[in-house]
Amino acid sequence: MTTTVIPPAVRPSAGPAHRDGNVLRWLGAYTASMIGDNVFYIALSWAAVRSGTPSQAGLVMAVSAVPRALLMLGGGVVADRFGPRRVVIGSDAVRCAAVLTVAALLFVAHPGLWLLALLAVVFGIVDAVFMPAVGALPARVTGRDQLARVQGMRGLAVRFANVVGAPLGGLGVALGGSATAFALAGLLIAVSVPLLISVRMRETPPDGGANTANTANTADTATAGVEVAGVEAVGPPGDPDGVPAHGDASGPHARVPDAEDGAAAVPERPATAWRDLRDGLRYIRGHRVLAPLIVTIALGDLGFVGPLNVGLALLADRRGWGASGMGLVVAAFGAGAGAAALLLAWRGTLPRAGSAGAAALLGGSVAIGALAQVPGVGAAVGVALAIGLLAGLSGALCGALLQTQSDPAYLGRVTAVAGIVSLGLAPLSMPLTAAAIGWWGTGPVFVGSAVVCGLGGVVALAVRDLRRAELPR
Template identity: 70%
Template structure:
């Protein structure tokens, strides 16, 4: 499992026709579907075993180790190689989920194993996510990275659409234990697929053993800070996420409740967003590359920010679905282009650390805006809060247009 198959010399073969990329994508999709089933099983089991507040605590506890350890996870991915880290992470997650499934089949242990599982998942995610971000550059050529980001976006949409219903059906038929078992098996499928993926090795670094992890972390942060494109790009991504996560999660729920759209109306709006994001992923998968990537991503962030601000003022569900479709298209486009720029601008030896810095904002800090968004809507209403969030998001686009190296950044042909 630790031997690294050598990738062949890079060719111009499109990523969606490359068996090596497709095996990686299959592993990623299977793992993400397993994650969705896992979260359904965890939430249901927590609600059944405790009070609603206790269940909420169990669901949130994984965010703590993820936020605290993710910078270190980037160092681990770069020191040991993202392939080994992803395979090891999926193996640990699989064993942990199946162990809890077996425990629930035989007993009713209460909340403690669920909380422990959530903590383990969060800690493993702290190394898994930076490694996942560093993998695409090792499985394909630089010219195919935008297409790979589009394919990755489609895999995420598929996991969200398929995983939740499968998890709910499994809970209904066999309870949380059966759902945990299914999640573990789906995650397990990714391991042999990842073992078969060929990777491009980086040049040997004889000084790795002599450097401390702390020095690697400082070197990575210094590399990002000095880079003319990566530093402003990560800030732009952070602003976009901070302005996006609150309104499109808790904010949408409160908006649907205030307007009387109900759960079905909210579901249609979310479906519109998912369809737009899927269309953006499909566009990049087919095209493979868009010219003027820096400028296009900045304009997409600005246009998406305007759409977010207007969502609170649309009068009907149909209009909200249309706006959500536009938000999904623009957010999917800007997200994929920003991800491709991160992949192509960063030295592959630093990609784990670059991904960890980007991920700690998106996955660690941005979710913290959700309770703040809910509280702010209670004080000032949906309109002002959505507009404020749109301004924060739009600042990312303004920054991207203002910094010349980022504005002129291009994807390789």
């Protein structure tokens, strides 16, 4: 029996991502969808405040987080099973239809809080599949050597959406109330659908060219493109959404030939959503880079979210900076994070990405602890600029490593686990931060949060494979 390894066909690079029309169409769709999200939340908060008490409005705003956190792991399975492009298109279509339906109802009637709460729940459910699919899509749109640049471009899109979306939402409310703002949000989300339909998916190698540090499920990818018993078996390119055909040797449930006698391939086990979920968690747990990387992301977010959200408001109030002073500090943080995203989008890669991300996280944690010690607004603005730059750089590098180290067949589930950490666990630190500041004051709490954040950098430096991880050049 002869064995011939045949490399899978990969579409040649279309050049730098910022000059690739395919990437730019994806980026335009993503930006329009994110602006629509920002307008939607302005409209939802305004409608909730006008329809009920402040506590009821807060409940409406928070209710979408529950299905998002509970269902996101399943959303990662959906993204990997059906293809991220298909899932993102379907999610945006559902979100658009739901928001425009509510806008139409508000134009003709005043249904009350129940409708707003239902809309928030629908958004949370759809977000649970949308977010993992969004995270998995860049690997199907461009080459591995451009994923870091795309991560920077995505960060710039998020900053742009945050800056533009809130004023647009306020303008919609001012012109025609919540109904007009909801209609504007629906139209912005609708813009993303035809752009996404026009995006072409790339053919990827069975392992996506990911770092071979993964030690789990190696049998699933080792047999792709191997000639058995003199018959060539070349991994098929998959459908336009990047989903392998059933029984393809490049998927997470590959057929594994009998290595001893060359007999018929052993049938794959029936693929179920539960099995896919367990395989994804096993893949992450056994990966020598992804497992510590997700721990690093978790610690960084847990130490960062509380102080820079509720903690900053309490700090500004106690120091007498006022709303304008707090606004300047927030703007400085945003400028720093935007500069970090621009740097990565321009450079496309940074040497020793694992070590650089860890160093940036450690530096950002020191700056977080220092923020509560500065007396004036001017100094706080400078410290916030440093926090944004360092935390933004660390976050962008961690996101780029997450993309480049993951097998595309598992990327939806990997993104889902990271999303649960950022969107499920980290927000829990906000009420804890507020309560702790009430007990001990801003200084000790900011320092404690900085220690938690810094532990993420320590983990990244302590794990050799993560410390030495590089981005493709």
